Amino acid sequence: MATAAVAAAWVHRVQDPGVLCPLRTVTGIPCPLCGGTTVFLELGAGRPGQAVLANPVALTGAVALAVAPLGLGARWWGSSPKARGGVLVAALVASELWQLVRLGVLRV
Structure with missing residues (x-):
């Protein structure tokens, strides 16, 4: 992951493709995962x-995925599906609110 991140950062510095999110490109509104590439x-x-x-x-999600194979994902999979779904929904809502504020669509 680290090697790919360094290579992608170098390529991006040389050739900036602009906004990659299709939803943001079409509507101007970011999705909850906007900023993931950044x-x-x-x-x-x-x-x-x-x-x-x-x-x-x-x-946080990327770090969790990176360390999950080290045995740290067992707690996640040991929780109930309802609890996992609740955490994911809360994370997506928090992420969307963060993006709306960060990109100036929503003012606080």
Whole structure:
């Protein structure tokens, strides 16, 4: 993952493709996962603070996926499906609100 992030950050610096989210491109409204690519690129460029600001929920999910094979995913799978669904819905709602504020669609 780290090698891919560094390579992607280098390619992005040379050739910026612009906004990659189809929903945001068409409507101007970000999806809950907007900023996920930016998280990856900022980590690859060595800017973890910027990665957190891009989408803290996507960053947390990426870290969870990276460490899950180390046995830390057992607790997640040991919880009830209802609890897992609730956590995922809450994370997506929090992520969407973060993106709406971050991109100026929603003002607080």
